Amino acid sequence: MTDVSMQDTATREAGMGDYFALLKPRVMSLVVFTALVGLVTAPGHVHPFIAFVSILCIAVGGGASGALNMWWDADIDRIMKRTSNRPIPSGRVQPEEALAIGLALSGFSVILLGLATNFLAAALLAFTIFFYAVVYSMWLKRSTPQNIVIGGLSGALPPMIGWACVTGTVSIESVLMTALIFMWTPPHFWSLAIFVKSDYGRAGVPMLTETHGRRVTRNHIMGYMVALVPVSLAICFTQIGGPVYAVTAVVLNLWFLQACYKVWRRDEEQAEADNFAAEKRAFKVSLAYLFLHFAALMIDATLQSAGLWG
Incomplete structure (x- = not known):
């Protein structure tokens, strides 16, 4: 074997980082946090x-679904620049290993x-x-521009699982x-999709920005944002919605609603003129929106257990 071929083989050997990447650790972090709350x-x-053990199992389960997603999507991951260096399309991990x-x-x-x-x-x-x-991976992703909406259910269930680990039930709170999370996903993802150039069209994935354009996507962002507000505020009237959550929810909804409104009212000429500044801001606000909602719930739970409210 020549030095060149030996070097090529070495670069294709998978390390622990490659196998960990199969589990989509960034997505797993959201799963762990919301399940913990x-x-x-x-x-x-x-x-x-x-x-x-419960949180570990939920995290591992989330990672397992990520590995199965990468196994199934290896063909389109090879086409898209954003995903071409993932472990399977890069050749470092074999598809059967990921499966x-x-x-x-x-x-x-x-x-x-x-058992636990x-x-x-x-x-x-x-x-x-x-x-x-x-x-989501095998059906919705490649068949409908509403893929991210319906498929978002999988990412929304961890807090319900965490709740069930303690109570053995499903309640209005969970x-x-x-x-x-389900209603938050569309404005969060589509705000990003508007300003990030993707290869979804070339890969045959019918994302809304590819199939219906940015104007329709902006309308959808605003529509889902309006529907998100009452869901967020409804938690205030349950046993987990304490004073910290109530104030946080009101402030965050006004903040995110304003950011989405600015995205909705713009045309493409305005957006391109300032390099999608409003869309980028809406995406950043969306990240804070979800994290702070769940952080507020955790703070209220801590205060309640300390007997400071409720």
Whole structure:
């Protein structure tokens, strides 16, 4: 073997970082945080070790669905510049490896969560993995411009799973936390899609910006933002919506609503003139919006457990 071929082989050998990248760690961080808030805000108590195992299982399950998604999407990942260096299209990880890892971690996380907590929590985790890997990745993503809307359910379920780990039930509180993430996803993602040049059209993925254009996408952003506001505020009237959350929700909704309105009222000439400044701002606001909502819920839960309200 020549030195060149040996070097090429070496560059294609997968390291631990490549296998970890299969799990989509940035997405996993959101899964872990929202699941933790669901667990902390739930009425009742679990042993700290059981709580740790529960969050670990939810994180591993989220990572497993990411690996299955990368296995299925390897063909389009090779086409798009943004994803061409992922472990599978780059050749560092073989597709069958990713499939085996995804299936193994899926089974491990669901079974362990069921043994550690209850059947409902395990069933919700199994459904989340199935929905992302099969319903979204294999069907919705390549068939409808509403893919990110419907597919967003998989990313919205972690707080419901965390809640179920403690209570063994689904309640209005966990439903509203899930609905908050579900309704937040479209304005968050489409704000990004407007200003990020993508290869979705070349890859045959019918994202809304590709199929209907930016004007329609702006209309959708505003529509989903308006629908998001009552979902956010409804949590104020439940047992988990304390004073910190109430103030935070009002301020954040006004902030995000204003940012989305500025995106909606602009035309393409205005957007290109300032390099999509309003769209970039709306995307940044969306990140703060979700994080601060759930952080406020956690703060209120802490205050409530300390007997400072409720």
